[in-house]
Amino acid sequence: MSLIVQKFGGTSVANAERICNVARIITDTYKAGHDVVAVLSAQGDTTDELIEKAAEINPNASKREMDMLLSTGEQVSCALCAMAIEALGYPVVSLTGWQAGFRTNSGYGNARIKRVQADRMRTELDKRRIVIVTGFQGINKLDDITTLGRGGSDTSAVAIAAVLGADLCQIYTDVDGIYTADPRLVPNARKLEEITFDEMLELASLGAQVLHNRSVEMAKRYNVNLEVLSSFSGQPGTKVKEVVQTMEKSYISGVAKDKNIARLALVGLQDTPGIAYKVFSLLARNHINVDIILQSIGRDSTKDISFTVSKGDMEQAQKLLEDNKSSIRFDHIDVSDNVAKVSIVGAGMVNNPGVAAKMFEALYNAGININMISTSEIKVSVLVHITDADRAVRVIHDRFYDEFNGER
Numbered sequence: 001m002s003l004i005v006q007k008f009g010g011t012s013v014a015n016a017e018r019i020c021n022v023a024r025i026i027t028d029t030y031k032a033g034h035d036v037v038a039v040l041s042a043q044g045d046t047t048d049e050l051i052e053k054a055a056e057i058n059p060n061a062s063k064r065e066m067d068m069l070l071s072t073g074e075q076v077s078c079a080l081c082a083m084a085i086e087a088l089g090y091p092v093v094s095l096t097g098w099q100a101g102f103r104t105n106s107g108y109g110n111a112r113i114k115r116v117q118a119d120r121m122r123t124e125l126d127k128r129r130i131v132i133v134t135g136f137q138g139i140n141k142l143d144d145i146t147t148l149g150r151g152g153s154d155t156s157a158v159a160i161a162a163v164l165g166a167d168l169c170q171i172y173t174d175v176d177g178i179y180t181a182d183p184r185l186v187p188n189a190r191k192l193e194e195i196t197f198d199e200m201l202e203l204a205s206l207g208a209q210v211l212h213n214r215s216v217e218m219a220k221r222y223n224v225n226l227e228v229l230s231s232f233s234g235q236p237g238t239k240v241k242e243v244v245q246t247m248e249k250s251y252i253s254g255v256a257k258d259k260n261i262a263r264l265a266l267v268g269l270q271d272t273p274g275i276a277y278k279v280f281s282l283l284a285r286n287h288i289n290v291d292i293i294l295q296s297i298g299r300d301s302t303k304d305i306s307f308t309v310s311k312g313d314m315e316q317a318q319k320l321l322e323d324n325k326s327s328i329r330f331d332h333i334d335v336s337d338n339v340a341k342v343s344i345v346g347a348g349m350v351n352n353p354g355v356a357a358k359m360f361e362a363l364y365n366a367g368i369n370i371n372m373i374s375t376s377e378i379k380v381s382v383l384v385h386i387t388d389a390d391r392a393v394r395v396i397h398d399r400f401y402d403e404f405n406g407e408r
Contacts (some may be wrong), residue, residue, distance in 0.1 A: 002167035003125070004029055007039040007135065008158035011174040012231040013077045014044035022231060023084035025172070026130060030090060035125050037164065039135040039157040040081055042073025047150075054243030063108035067147045071097070074134035074153070082132050093124050094132040096157065102138030104146045111146035113138065113155065114202075116163040125164075133160065151212030158215045162222035169224050169239075171211060176230035177238035178203075180208050181255045181397045185390055190401065192253060194239040199253045202345040202379045216240065251355050255397045257389050259340045261291065262314035265306040265373070266321065268331025271298035278328050279305060279321070286320055286333075288313045292341070292374040292383060302331075306372060308383065311337050338391035339371065343381040344396060356380045362399035368392050 006029065008022050022038075030036050050069050055063050058353055072132055075096060082094040101117035124131045135153025140146050148155055155173055161169035178200065179189040195203075197220035204213035219226045219240065229237025276295065283290055288309055296304040309317050318335050321328065349355045359380055363370060368391065372383035384392050 001035060003035040003037070003164055005037045005039065005157050005161040005164070005166045005169045006172060007153055007170070008041065008172045008231055009153070009174065010046070011114045012172050013040055014335075016080075019043075019077070019081050020084050020315075022172075023088060025231060026081075027085060027088050027090050030130055035128075037121060037125070037131045037133060037166070038158055039133050039153055040074060040152040040159065041135050042070075042076045044121055045228075046073040064144060067108050067111075067145050070147050071134070071137045071145045074136055078132045078134050083331055085132075086128055090130060091128060092130040092132060093122065095199055096134050097137035098139040098143075100131075100133045100160070102141050102156065104138040104144065104148070106140040106144070106146065106163070108144075108146055110149040111138065111140065113148070113159050116159050117145070118160070118163045119158070121164065136397070137232050138236050148214075149212075151215070155218060158218045158222075158224050158226070159371045161224045162215035162218060167225065169219070169226050171215075171226065172231035173210060174229060174230065174232065175210065176233045178228050178240075178254070180253065180401060181393055182257075186255075186394050188401070189397065192236035192238050194241060194244040195246055196347055197240060197242055198378060199345050199347055200240050202256050202343070202376075203256050211240075212385065237382045241354055251348045251352045252344045252400050254345050255343070255393050255400075256345065257340055257342045257393050259386055259389060260311050261308045261339060261341055261383075262311050262335065262337040263306060263308050263339050263383065264314070264317060264321070265304060265334040266328075266330045267304050267334060268302045269305055270329045271301050271303045275303075275328070276305065280307075282320055282324060282328075283309075283317060284314065288317050288320075292372050292381060294372050308339070308341065308372070338386045339383050340386045340392075341381050341394065342376050342389055342392045343379055344400070345379045347378050349378055349380075358399055359396055362395045363392060366391060366395040368395070 012022055013019050017064040026036055026038050042181040047070055054069055066361045078094040082092045085092040100121055103114050104111035105114055121131055131359040135156040137147050157169055177191040179191050179197055181189040183189040202213045227237050277319050291308045293307045321333055344359055368384055368388045
């Protein structure tokens with residue numbers, strides 16, 4: 001007998017028919033002799049609708065109260081799914097995140113899991129019950145409800161798989177695996193049979209919306225056997241693992257885009273030691289994450305630094321820097337949210353020179369201007385105008401996958 005953790009996203013439980021479909025998937029797994037823990041997201045657009053309801057009452061509601069509100073979405077879907085499983089005649093119990101033992105820090109809206117006290121889940125599994133757990137949530141040291149951020153149900157599922165030593169963690173979505181690009185944007189995108197943790201982590205962090213990046217990071221750390229598949233097609237999905245057999249067959253594993261970013265440029269900074277530390281330590285102390293950074297060569301005792309943040313952090317970052325202008329000493333700030341980040345990722349890039357050049361060639365041939373560039377051993381990211389982002393993904397994908405004929 002093995003233990004399987006199954007996570008179902010919002011589209012998989014969007015209505016009564018789909019909840020019944022999920023109940024059948026779960027009970028079929030149970031009938032095959034496996035113990036099952038299922039983690040569910042809120043139905044469809046429930047979270048967005050709850051955010052809109054909050055805005056009608058108080059546009060500046062505290063993050064604590066928002067977590068109290070948003071946690072209800074997962075409770076609805078879990079209770080309904082448990083009812084559907086009951087109707088099929090199987091033993092089942094639904095648990096909230098805190099009943100399942102999720103203890104987090106106090107970062108309301110984007111909390112981090114500190115530990116999972118899984119005694120209740122183990123007790124229910126010992127009784128041969130199917131366990132349904134609300135994703136995306138836990139409680140902090142004050143016993144306040146916290147949420148893990150958008151996509152956090154993936155992380156909930158992987159955490160359960162890690163702490164229970166599950167044999168497999170299946171992430172069910174509305175697509176039947178991980179593709180070389182968003183198939184809704186690139187019709188000739190190819191499904192991957194497998195992908196490394198490192199590649200998937202980069203793709204998730206760079207805008208691919210199939211998996212929560214923190215879930216991939218956790219799966220890698222605890223060596224969780226992970227699979228992404230569709231709750232509708234019944235077809236095999238994509239395995240996410242440490243090493244893949246096809247790694248040497250192509251340079252890149254995927255193309256991703258992220259439109260949720262903004263660029264800030266500090267112009268006329270004093271060219272003195274420690275100035276970059278002043279800028280980025282200020283942002284770090286205020287929990288603003290910085291991505292791409294570009295610094296110009298000093299001239300006339302000044303230099304410029306450009307960097308990207310999420311759109312949600314743009315106004316706060318600008319205000320912080322303006323408020324500290326006298327100590328940081330710069331002329332002015334240029335801010336733009338009309339940008340997007342387009343990236344290629346592939347473990348094979350490190351031993352194959354010229355990959356970046358091929359990417360830049362594709363953009364040049366399409367007349368797409370590059371504003372900033374960032375590289376690592378397995379990724380190349382460029383900043384382009386937001387209106388060019390979708391086209392950039394397509395031309396880059398065509399440049400690589402027409403050449404390699406879909407070997408991977």
